[in-house]
Amino acid sequence: MSTTRETSSTLNTSKTSNIPTAPTAPTATPTPDPRRWSALAVLVLAVTLVVVDATVLVLAIPSITETLAPSATGLLWIGDIYSFVLAGLLVSMGALSDRVGRKRLLLIGASAFGAASLLAAYAPSPGWLIAARALLGVAGATIMPSTLSLIRALFPDSRERARAIGIWGAAATAGAAAGPLVGGVLLEHFWWGSVFLLNLPLVALLLVLGGWLLPESRNPEPGRFDLPSVGYSMTGVIAVVYAVKEAAAHGPAHWEVPVTAAVGAFCLWRFVRRQLRLDAPLLDVRLFADRRFTAAVLGALIAVFGLGGVVFFTSQYLQLVREYSPLRAGLAELPAFAGAAVTSVLTARIARRAGTRGALVGGMAALGLALGVLGWLRQDTPYLLLAAVFLAVGAAEGLVYTLSADLVLTAAPPQKAGAASAVSETAYELGTALGIALFGSVLTAVYPRTLGHPAGVGADAVDAARQSLGAAVETAHALPGPAGQALAAAARGAFVHGMGLAALCAAVLVLLGAGLAWRLLRVR
Known part of the structure; x- marks a missing residue:
């Protein structure tokens, strides 16, 4: 990259090399689709x-x-x-x-x-x-x-x-x-x-x-569609996201977190390794x-x-x-x-x-x-x-x-x-x-x-409110005036x-x- 104002090849002109090369025949520009x-x-x-x-x-x-x-x-x-x-x-x-x-x-x-x-x-x-x-x-x-x-x-x-x-x-x-x-x-x-x-x-x-x-x-020479790569990528993504969710919900020490995280990391690692070996990744x-x-x-x-x-x-x-x-x-x-x-x-x-x-x-x-x-x-x-x-x-x-x-x-x-x-x-x-x-x-x-x-809210109502804000608002509507207002405000x-x-x-x-x-x- 030659300047701090670099852009992608779509957004600026192409770069040239200082090394002399043999002249080449001009390439035909593809005709744009009229539609x-x-x-x-x-x-x-x-x-x-x-x-x-x-x-x-x-x-x-x-x-x-x-x-x-x-x-x-x-x-x-x-x-x-x-x-x-x-x-x-x-x-x-x-x-x-x-x-x-x-x-x-x-x-x-x-x-x-x-x-x-x-x-x-x-x-x-x-x-x-x-x-x-x-x-x-x-x-x-x-x-x-x-x-x-x-x-x-x-x-x-x-x-x-x-x-x-x-x-x-x-x-x-x-x-x-x-x-x-x-x-x-x-x-x-x-x-x-x-x-x-x-x-x-x-x-x-x-x-x-x-x-x-x-x-x-389409790609005129696509190569073989590799099903194991599909399995590795999908399993890796699902396992990593699931590990993140469970760690936040139950703590990182919960047994599912390290297991699913390890499975996800292994599958993603295998995916990358496999792509490097395939002729058509x-x-x-x-x-x-x-x-x-x-x-x-x-x-x-x-x-x-x-x-x-x-x-x-x-x-x-x-x-x-x-x-x-x-x-x-x-x-x-x-x-x-x-x-x-x-x-x-x-x-x-x-x-x-x-x-x-x-x-x-x-x-x-x-x-x-x-x-x-x-x-x-x-x-x-x-x-x-x-x-x-x-x-x-x-x-x-x-x-x-x-x-x-x-x-x-x-x-x-x-x-x-x-x-x-x-x-x-x-x-x-x-x-x-x-x-x-x-x-x-x-x-x-x-x-x-x-x-x-x-104050003034029963334990059952508080437990229901802890499920989500929507559940808290619904529970508050079912309580008498002051208690319902207190629960809704706290939630x-x-x-x-x-x-x-x-x-x-x-x-x-x-x-x-x-x-x-x-x-x-x-x-x-």
Whole structure:
């Protein structure tokens, strides 16, 4: 890297060497697809469908708690099973798309997504809903890698591709931010399952337009699809996330924690070792020798890791602590949507002006500071301050995610576009899952210990309130005036305390990640 204003090959001109070489014949530039911008709209619809589903459920958590009565741990699984199954399969599905065809796998995944949405909408129990969300994660993993790799096939020109990736990133980050708003509108008029039925018309539109507008592309020499690698990667991710959740819930000395952590570490180690030996690996781990590639993946992972757990509980804070309606809570989070949309589209321009290093590290630092402000949140914090924090979080997330996706995609050869794009999306989804698992578990561990025993409240009511904030509010409504008010106030105070602690932990982690990215991208 020759300057501190380095950018990816998509965002700046190519480097030249001082070593003289023999003249070569000019290579023909591929003819752009005349329908590429229409096809991009279809890919934007596909990525929006997947990312909205990751966050649309957050405003429905209070309704699900009241209807299905899940335990605190079950509530966490409902929240994060989608993201971490998605993360565990993205690399495998990205490699599969390179082999069977990216368009074909995207359309198969869209069909499966619609079927799983029906199962989730009418789930009669927490276990059913968790299983349906897991199936949605499997289907989503077949869609996501194809969207980004098809962009590379559709846009051979680097400047057009940068603009297309910016639009794609805006859809991904703004769609995630818009999920709560969409959920709020639906929950204002319908039951919680309606947030899944929304997927059905979008899936139908995606199947029709995708079959018509999207080109087919695949790796002409894909090699063998290695099933043991799929098993190692999926088992490793699931085991590590489960160990994190159990350590927070029962303590690191609980027997399941070291066992599952060891299994996860072993499987991930075996996965890496196997990729180094295969002629056609699912994930070319040698790509991590590129410092910019590594910085991009770690930047996306750490940023979303810090954000995922905190944002998951923000909607509960707005509804159960500040007593907003679902629609009002969704509107309150709208600044995050606006910030993500704007910076995603402007990522290429920001990177040209500030350089990749400055843009990536600056975005992560801004995110860390914004999360730190959330750590000081109180029950009566003015909304204007909250809106400013949401705006900063959305803007920083849009910049980091879009820039990371561009860096990762352009570091890999075109024939491995599916597997390479899966790396960026794996970092995003795995970060979300780990964030919910770790910081959600921090809140789950702190909340019952901080709740205490309010005066005038019976032991049975306190035990019920310790399950979750939703259970506490419901229990408080069933108690006589003063006792119910005391229990509700104590529960809200305990929740805000736990959420603030989780946000501060997230802020420290993201700021440390910014320092690591700065070091990886330093001038040599």
